[in-house]
Amino acid sequence: MNAFDGRRMAVAVLLAAMLAAAGCVTKNLELTENQPDSDVNNYLDGPDAAVAAATSEESGVQGEVEYVVARPRVIDGVVVDSPAAAATDKTALPQAVDADLDADVASVFAADSVLAEVNGEAITLQTVLGPVQAEMRRWSKECTRGEFQDRCRGLVALRVREAVTERLLADEARAQLSADERQRLSEAAAPGTPAADAMLVQAFLREKIGPQVRVAQSEMLGLYRQIREQRYVVPTEVRLGLIMIRKSDSATPEWAESLAKAVRSRVAGGEDFATLAQRYGRDKSAPSGGDYGFIREGGFGVRAVEDALFALEAGQVAQLVETPEAYYVVKALDRHQGRTVPFDEVQAALEQELRSQKYNTRVANYSQELYERWRAQSKTAAASTTSPIATAGR
DSSP: OOHHHHHHHHHHHHHHHHHHHTTOOOOOOOSSSSOOOOOOOSOOSSSSEEEEEEEOTTTOOEEEEEEEOOOOOEETTEEOOOHHHHHOOOSOOOOOSOTTHHHHHHHHTTSOOEEEEETTEEEEHHHHHGGGHHHHHHHHHHSOHHHHHHHHHHHHHHHHHHHHHHHHHHHHHHHHSOHHHHHHHHTTSOTTSHHHHHHHHHHHHHHHTGGGOOOOHHHHHHHHHHHIIIIIEEOOEEEEEEEEEEGGGSSSHHHHHHHHHHHHHHHHTTOOHHHHHHHHOOSTTGGGTSEEEEEETTOSSOHHHHHHHHTOOTTOBOOOEEOSSEEEEEEEEEEEOOEEOOHHHHHHHHHHHHHHHHHHHHHHHHHHHHHHHHHHHHHHHHHTOOOSSOOOOO
16 A cells, blocks of 8 residues: 555545544445544534544554534524634644645545435535635645644534534425415525525524514613623714924024914914914924824823813814923814713614524524434434434434
């Protein structure tokens, strides 16, 4: 047996272990003859975790890898977990140590094994991993063999669970929605397509779970009090107009002071602030007419200027501000007074936020119930038949 055949066989053993860890009874991948047995202990019986052990004939080393299969995350009735992201270790990866693993990835898809059936519909290896082949190839180039195996185990387990859940939800939708509703939805997307199934599931979940969601006034008030300081307290903002006259630009300090007083007097007298700033200002805002935009407390670097600014009402001009380096003419071009947004202004938004949270929680729980029921039926069917495929009926 050459090195490449050894790698293919190792990947075949790995996939067998991964599929068992996903909770499915699988066909042999049949990539090579006389495949070595794969020892998978404590395979997944629920949504929490599993430890899978795979034996590689090439390395002769057996390792145990723990991975977690998360419950599917659902938003508005649609499973939105990103399996690739969920299975990806966030630690830095070493440089590629085994570029031949790319061939291993390709060899896996040579046998499109059936992993499971949901009410007669097959879930195949290609269905589960096909959309992420590019991601797997990237892993194979970036990771060591052990890291590649760890990621693939988690990926297969998660995507099998996701695919089963999606099909169970679609089957429930087809069975329980009225003929008129199914007909209406079929006009928006071709029946049997992923888009049509997604629309069916969303309509079904809104009809089944939507009416169960209730939001009490006390819950909205409680959320408002909890997040009020972070979300609904609006600080005061003042739009800063500034003309800075540097002392170092003048022949004498007295001349700089006289110029600053004259400029301030002209501003207070009603002359156009922007024109004066462009002519006399020596800071970065001068070309734009001395307009710094709206400033919140603590948002400007010169404290004396900020203190003078926040004491002003819109349109007012402060007394001349002096620092060791410069004189400042300060005007409040506009002012937005801070306030706390009252409950009645945000009540509708809070109700929708709580309703969405409760709805998504109920959808996730319902999806979990369907999946656990399917698993129990699959185990029963597998125990009473010689078929290598896990099947489950309604």
